[in-house]
Amino acid sequence: MSAQMDTPMVIQLRELAKTYRTGEVDVKAVRGITLNIHRGEFVAIMGASGSGKSTLMNMLGCLDQPSGGTYLLDGVRIAGLNRKQLATLRNRKLGFVFQSFNLLARTSALENVELPMFYGMPLVPLREQRERAVAALKKVGLGDRLGHHPSQLSGGQQQRIAIARALVNNPDVVLADEPTGNLDTRTSIEIMGFFQELNESGITIIMVTHELDIAAYCKRIIVMRDGQVISDTLNANRRHARQELDILNQAEKTAKLA
Amino acid sequence: MILIRRLQTVMLRSLLTSMIALRALRRNKLRSSLTALGIIIGVASVVAMIAVGNGAQARIESKVAALGQNLLTIFAGSRRSGGVNSGLGSASAITLADANAIRMEVTDVVAISPEVSTSAQAIANGRNWSTSVVGESPDYLKIRDWNLDSGSMFTDREVRSAAKVAVIGSKTARELFGPLDPVGQTLRIKNIPFVIIGLLASKGAGMGGQNQDDRVIIPFTTAMKRVTGDKYLRSVNVQVVSSERMEVAQQQIASLLRQRHHLGAGRDDDFNIFNQKEIADTVGSISRIITLLLGAIGGISLLVGGIGIMNIMLVSVTERTREIGIRIAIGAQPGDIRLQFLIEAITLSLLGGLIGVLMGVGISQLIGLVADFKAIVSTGSIILAFSVSSAIGIFFGLYPASKAAALDPIDALRYE
Numbered sequence: 001m002s003a004q005m006d007t008p009m010v011i012q013l014r015e016l017a018k019t020y021r022t023g024e025v026d027v028k029a030v031r032g033i034t035l036n037i038h039r040g041e042f043v044a045i046m047g048a049s050g051s052g053k054s055t056l057m058n059m060l061g062c063l064d065q066p067s068g069g070t071y072l073l074d075g076v077r078i079a080g081l082n083r084k085q086l087a088t089l090r091n092r093k094l095g096f097v098f099q100s101f102n103l104l105a106r107t108s109a110l111e112n113v114e115l116p117m118f119y120g121m122p123l124v125p126l127r128e129q130r131e132r133a134v135a136a137l138k139k140v141g142l143g144d145r146l147g148h149h150p151s152q153l154s155g156g157q158q159q160r161i162a163i164a165r166a167l168v169n170n171p172d173v174v175l176a177d178e179p180t181g182n183l184d185t186r187t188s189i190e191i192m193g194f195f196q197e198l199n200e201s202g203i204t205i206i207m208v209t210h211e212l213d214i215a216a217y218c219k220r221i222i223v224m225r226d227g228q229v230i231s232d233t234l235n236a237n238r239r240h241a242r243q244e245l246d247i248l249n250q251a252e253k254t255a256k257l258a
Numbered sequence: 259m260i261l262i263r264r265l266q267t268v269m270l271r272s273l274l275t276s277m278i279a280l281r282a283l284r285r286n287k288l289r290s291s292l293t294a295l296g297i298i299i300g301v302a303s304v305v306a307m308i309a310v311g312n313g314a315q316a317r318i319e320s321k322v323a324a325l326g327q328n329l330l331t332i333f334a335g336s337r338r339s340g341g342v343n344s345g346l347g348s349a350s351a352i353t354l355a356d357a358n359a360i361r362m363e364v365t366d367v368v369a370i371s372p373e374v375s376t377s378a379q380a381i382a383n384g385r386n387w388s389t390s391v392v393g394e395s396p397d398y399l400k401i402r403d404w405n406l407d408s409g410s411m412f413t414d415r416e417v418r419s420a421a422k423v424a425v426i427g428s429k430t431a432r433e434l435f436g437p438l439d440p441v442g443q444t445l446r447i448k449n450i451p452f453v454i455i456g457l458l459a460s461k462g463a464g465m466g467g468q469n470q471d472d473r474v475i476i477p478f479t480t481a482m483k484r485v486t487g488d489k490y491l492r493s494v495n496v497q498v499v500s501s502e503r504m505e506v507a508q509q510q511i512a513s514l515l516r517q518r519h520h521l522g523a524g525r526d527d528d529f530n531i532f533n534q535k536e537i538a539d540t541v542g543s544i545s546r547i548i549t550l551l552l553g554a555i556g557g558i559s560l561l562v563g564g565i566g567i568m569n570i571m572l573v574s575v576t577e578r579t580r581e582i583g584i585r586i587a588i589g590a591q592p593g594d595i596r597l598q599f600l601i602e603a604i605t606l607s608l609l610g611g612l613i614g615v616l617m618g619v620g621i622s623q624l625i626g627l628v629a630d631f632k633a634i635v636s637t638g639s640i641i642l643a644f645s646v647s648s649a650i651g652i653f654f655g656l657y658p659a660s661k662a663a664a665l666d667p668i669d670a671l672r673y674e
Contacts, residue, residue, distance in 0.1 A: 063668050083592055084592065087586065087590060090587065091589020098671070102583075105581075106285065118271070119590045121267060123266075123267040
């Protein structure tokens with residue numbers, strides 16, 4: 001099941017499995033997932049807690065090694081890579097957006113966004129780092145907040161910094177783990193609007209969420225239970241954040257006038 | 259080409275990483291300075307203690323050297339009568355004939371001065387002053403490495419004729435004549451007039467703390483005949499040709515005196531020989547041990563300071579687990595994280611070392627002002643303290659830094 005069969009595959013999973021040993025008991029968090037994700041897709045991974053979606057996400061993000069099966073990221077086999085190689089891979093090919101933003105405190109928005117380039121190899125020249133970080137922040141509408149620290153910004157703004165950070169190294173895939181979990185409804189719609197815009201410009205996005213109305217902004221919805229994929233469908237009734245925001249703004253205006 | 263570019267990247271990144279580390283230290287100013295304080299105190303005490311030890315050592319050695327070069331002093335043994343020990347020189351054992359025998363038969367002896375001494379009232383210039391009157395030979399000044407400020411020493415002829423001439427110490431001169439030049443003046447001891455022919459250079463307090471500048475030196479013959487009336491010598495000062503021959507000379511003198519005093523095997527010596535080199539060696543080794551001990555005390559505080567750094571770095575790693583998680587997730591290599599925390603630890607200890615060296619030098623100067631010797635700050639001790647403190651930074655920083663680098667990003671990101 002894929003929305004964009006015409007583009008090359010960026011993620012290929014074959015019988016991917018993950019088993020944790022806790023004491024005497026083996027916990028099979030992910031039990032044999034096979035799926036492909038093509039460039040330009042916008043995929044939601046849904047499931048209740050304990051369904052294995054976080055474990056799958058950690059493996060997709062090269063933060064965790066699978067215990068079985070194969071995972072090819074942009075053609076690179078992940079199994080057998082060491083910590084250093086995984087770090088390099090994360091830096092080059094992946095962008096992360098977390099539920100709790102995970103920005104460096106007491107560090108300016110600009111420096112937070114520069115961070116992935118800081119760890120790049122070879123190093124991006126410092127001036128180019130600055131230019132790219134400023135451009136990324138402008139893209140998410142924070143061009144006037146470059147020097148602000150996360151604590152001086154709202155949750156929505158912090159998440160936008162995180163998105164800018166995820167984009168600044170031109171990743172193949174952006175992985176978002178419950179990106180709207182800590183945000184109110186309106187800010188959530190704004191953030192989803194950003195993701196939709198990014199996706200339209202060609203960036204592959206994989207998002208974990210347990211909220212159906214957030215998953216509704218994606219093109220493809222994968223549902224997991226007990227470590228397996230139980231449904232993988234294209235989203236027929238896709239929500240469009242831009243339109244919804246326009247309607248909301250309109251409604252607010254009329255409310256104020258009245 | 260690729261290698262050079264990689265090297266450039268590594269260097270630039272190390273530089274940037276150091277900046278992150280420095281910023282983290284600046285954020286916790288109080289904590290950083292308290293942590294560095296451990297190293298500051300350690301380094302300062304090492305530098306100051308070694309300086310004080312060296313200074314004291316040099317001072318003591320100069321005192322010993324001031325006794326004279328390659329000096330042996332033969333004292334008459336102690337006299338016991340009814341359990342009362344009257345102390346060295348009290349026994350009537352060494353005679354002028356003994357001294358002559360030493361001069362004639364012990365070939366390594368280059369200078370000799372038989373000594374008698376007493377306390378007497380010296381009267382001159384309408385004043386009087388109680389001083390010690392010492393009978394010596396003309397060799398005495400050479401043996402004691404002592405110079406004259408003015409005038410000259412009496413001669414062998416004056417010794418033979420038991421001339422009434424005197425060479426006086428600077429303190430005695432000041433007491434009797436004030437600022438006047440005493441040379442050519444007359445002073446009276448036990449109503450005998452002595453012509454002052456020389457003024458001794460000031461030598462300061464001796465090993466025992468007595469003032470060596472308060473004395474009147476006269477020919478030993480004059481002293482024995484006219485002042486003390488003694489037939490026996492208090493001691494004999496002997497200069498040996500070289501420091502290597504000291505021991506041989508001492509043995510020869512001892513066996514000569516035993517033979518002359520008819521001491522059979524099994525009987526104790528009725529004299530004592532003080533070997534200046536032995537004293538110098540003993541004193542030297544004692545002061546070296548003291549210096550070592552003081553340095554070791556400083557070293558222990560340096561170690562404690564190092565443990566303080568490790569403690570704070572461990573706290574810092576725990577506190578910043580989430581930050582570490584973020585950095586790793588975003589693509590930091592384990593080496594980047596390790597370097598970041600290692601640089602923090604090294605910066606703390608190097609900064610502490612630098613301030614500590616400055617403080618140690620300052621403390622040494624202060625001690626030098628208070629004590630009667632100069633504390634000697636050696637470059638060696640500064641280099642030692644500095645390199646030890648940076649080694650401590652690396653050693654005690656490595657464990658926390660490696661702990662940080664080994665964190666699992668998933669756990670670290672979840673850490674609250």
